[in-house]
Amino acid sequence: MRLSKFGGNVLPRFMGQGKFFHSPSRLECVGFAVGSILSAFVLRYALSPWLGDRRPFAFFALAAMIVAWHGGVMAGVFALCLGLLLGHYFFALPAQSFNPTDGVDMTAIVTYGSAMLVGMAVIGHLHRTRQRVEVMQKDAERLQREMTERRRAEEALRQSEARYHELADAMPQMVWTAGAEGQIEYVNKKWFEYTGLTAEQTYANHGWLTAVHPDDREMVQDRLCKAVTAGEPFQIEERICNHGGEYRWHLCRGLPVKDGLGKLLRWFATSTDIEENKRTEQDLERAQEQLAHHAHDLERRVVERTAKLAESVRALEGVLYHVAHDLRAPLRAMEGFTQILLEGHSTAFSEVEKDSAWRIVSAANRMDQLIKDLLVYGHLMHMEVPCRKINLEAQMDRALVELEDEIKFRRAEIQVERPAPHVWANPVVLDQILTNLLSNAIKFVSPNTIPRIQIGVEEDGGKVRLWIRDNGIGIDETYQEQIFRVFERLEPGEGYLGTGIGLAIVRKGAERMGGSVGVESKPGKGSRFWVQLSAMP
Amino acid sequence: MNATVLHVDDDASDSLLMKQACRKAVASFGLQSVSDGEMAIDYLSGSGVYADRSKYPLPDLMLLDLKMPRKTGFDVLEWARSQEKFKSLPILVLTASNQEGDIRRAYELGANSYLVKPVGIHTLIEMVKMIESYWLGMNQRLASLTTE
Numbered sequence: 001m002r003l004s005k006f007g008g009n010v011l012p013r014f015m016g017q018g019k020f021f022h023s024p025s026r027l028e029c030v031g032f033a034v035g036s037i038l039s040a041f042v043l044r045y046a047l048s049p050w051l052g053d054r055r056p057f058a059f060f061a062l063a064a065m066i067v068a069w070h071g072g073v074m075a076g077v078f079a080l081c082l083g084l085l086l087g088h089y090f091f092a093l094p095a096q097s098f099n100p101t102d103g104v105d106m107t108a109i110v111t112y113g114s115a116m117l118v119g120m121a122v123i124g125h126l127h128r129t130r131q132r133v134e135v136m137q138k139d140a141e142r143l144q145r146e147m148t149e150r151r152r153a154e155e156a157l158r159q160s161e162a163r164y165h166e167l168a169d170a171m172p173q174m175v176w177t178a179g180a181e182g183q184i185e186y187v188n189k190k191w192f193e194y195t196g197l198t199a200e201q202t203y204a205n206h207g208w209l210t211a212v213h214p215d216d217r218e219m220v221q222d223r224l225c226k227a228v229t230a231g232e233p234f235q236i237e238e239r240i241c242n243h244g245g246e247y248r249w250h251l252c253r254g255l256p257v258k259d260g261l262g263k264l265l266r267w268f269a270t271s272t273d274i275e276e277n278k279r280t281e282q283d284l285e286r287a288q289e290q291l292a293h294h295a296h297d298l299e300r301r302v303v304e305r306t307a308k309l310a311e312s313v314r315a316l317e318g319v320l321y322h323v324a325h326d327l328r329a330p331l332r333a334m335e336g337f338t339q340i341l342l343e344g345h346s347t348a349f350s351e352v353e354k355d356s357a358w359r360i361v362s363a364a365n366r367m368d369q370l371i372k373d374l375l376v377y378g379h380l381m382h383m384e385v386p387c388r389k390i391n392l393e394a395q396m397d398r399a400l401v402e403l404e405d406e407i408k409f410r411r412a413e414i415q416v417e418r419p420a421p422h423v424w425a426n427p428v429v430l431d432q433i434l435t436n437l438l439s440n441a442i443k444f445v446s447p448n449t450i451p452r453i454q455i456g457v458e459e460d461g462g463k464v465r466l467w468i469r470d471n472g473i474g475i476d477e478t479y480q481e482q483i484f485r486v487f488e489r490l491e492p493g494e495g496y497l498g499t500g501i502g503l504a505i506v507r508k509g510a511e512r513m514g515g516s517v518g519v520e521s522k523p524g525k526g527s528r529f530w531v532q533l534s535a536m537p
Numbered sequence: 538m539n540a541t542v543l544h545v546d547d548d549a550s551d552s553l554l555m556k557q558a559c560r561k562a563v564a565s566f567g568l569q570s571v572s573d574g575e576m577a578i579d580y581l582s583g584s585g586v587y588a589d590r591s592k593y594p595l596p597d598l599m600l601l602d603l604k605m606p607r608k609t610g611f612d613v614l615e616w617a618r619s620q621e622k623f624k625s626l627p628i629l630v631l632t633a634s635n636q637e638g639d640i641r642r643a644y645e646l647g648a649n650s651y652l653v654k655p656v657g658i659h660t661l662i663e664m665v666k667m668i669e670s671y672w673l674g675m676n677q678r679l680a681s682l683t684t685e
Contacts, residue, residue, distance in 0.1 A: 325633035333550035335657040368656035
């Protein structure tokens, strides 16, 4: 049972695989050897009736050879020894004893043993040879495989390179690669088409440099050298000559290709035609220069014309002043001599004559005032109005002093709210404004009415509003805007002295100081004029 | 001896009005009138007809117009202040102009006062009275000036 089981499981596996001379374990080898010898024993035993004591070792020798063939030389030797022992003990005479009977037996044992050992040595050698052959076969196979793989890889590389070159050739730019040291290794078709250089001219001795503009060569070489040393990307603008001899601007950009460890492998670069951009850029620069030039020219002309204008304004102003002063000279004469006539010869004149003479005096005075006001207004139009912090209260008192005669003459009653804040103003202009407004308030009252005037101040945010309220004749709403314009006089000349410029001076003056003026009024109910200026804390 | 005032003005009417005003103001000084800058310099330096100091005494005060033919008031001012003799002579500008530039220049050249000709003889009379009381009354002059 056990034998058949062993023979049925282990033996076919060993035999079938044909590899157990090296692969089975030692235990399996011993088992196989024992099994084989036992099988031989059983067979010899079964044939004993026919064989008797003849061929006591033949079966065991055969079994040992089989074991040696399949289980290795050592298993074979082991099986041989076991077989010889069993054969000698059971089948050689005397049976069931180890006692050597005679020399023949011993000789047979030794002969068998030796023959078998030689056979096993041959088997061992055969095995080793076969092993070597198999190893060589495997090596050959591996080599074959490797060569196939390499061929495939090379093919793939060729294809990839071809694709890459096709791609590079399809690009509108010039493409090139260079070795780690910067030596050109490849340029695409575009390069040859553009420069008209051959491959030889391009690759040999930095021949490609001949296509670069002589003025740019040194710079290009210098920049490339620096980039190669640093292993950094570069960008160079250079002029490259085309096959027609025309230099066109190109933007050359290069990138270092590095391996995983950061070692520089090669350079990949492109040169793009930027001639159009460059021209546009140059055109733009030229246009900007022209623009700057024109702007400068314009500025100069503006300055010149402004200067000329200022000059003519000054000249005009001079003329105006001279004319104005010359106009006043006859007035002085008219007024003066008429007065002398009236005072020295009053008895010689009739009342009508006296009235006529007074009219001359009055007209001369009015014209004088008119000229003075016109000069003030003209001056206000273009004079510089430097402002500073002004005490409004003190300024108001000064104006009242200036008008003292008129106030006394008209017996005007004036109330001033105190104190008043400081304002941002020009003292001369503010004085003109205040005297004009106050003088108007005193002047424009109904006949036989005592002027009653209130002066007050309202503060609102950063603004100060000074107001002057009177009990005068008032102004119809329709005319409230009109009165601030030059020569707008609502009242007939007689009875109300005025040139029609006073309020225009007030408005212009306020505006020149960054302020404003206005009036609230109703006919017969008096007026409330106001001037608004910036407050000064 | 009465003080002398030299009035320099090219406008005959203004000259006449000044005379009238002085008369009406009952001024105590003697008024001498010349009609341009050149004559004023001649008067001051005593050349030609003005050599006769009994007729044309050295002035104690000069009223000077600015805008005049031949030599202007500025020329007269400049000349007078360059003369040792007239360095302290009170010179009052009396002119039609009230231009800032004229006022500044007049003072720079050594004017003692700057007055604008008024329209209205009464104002002029007042002005004459004030000039007399201040410049010829209160104002202290160098004694050596008129003792030539």
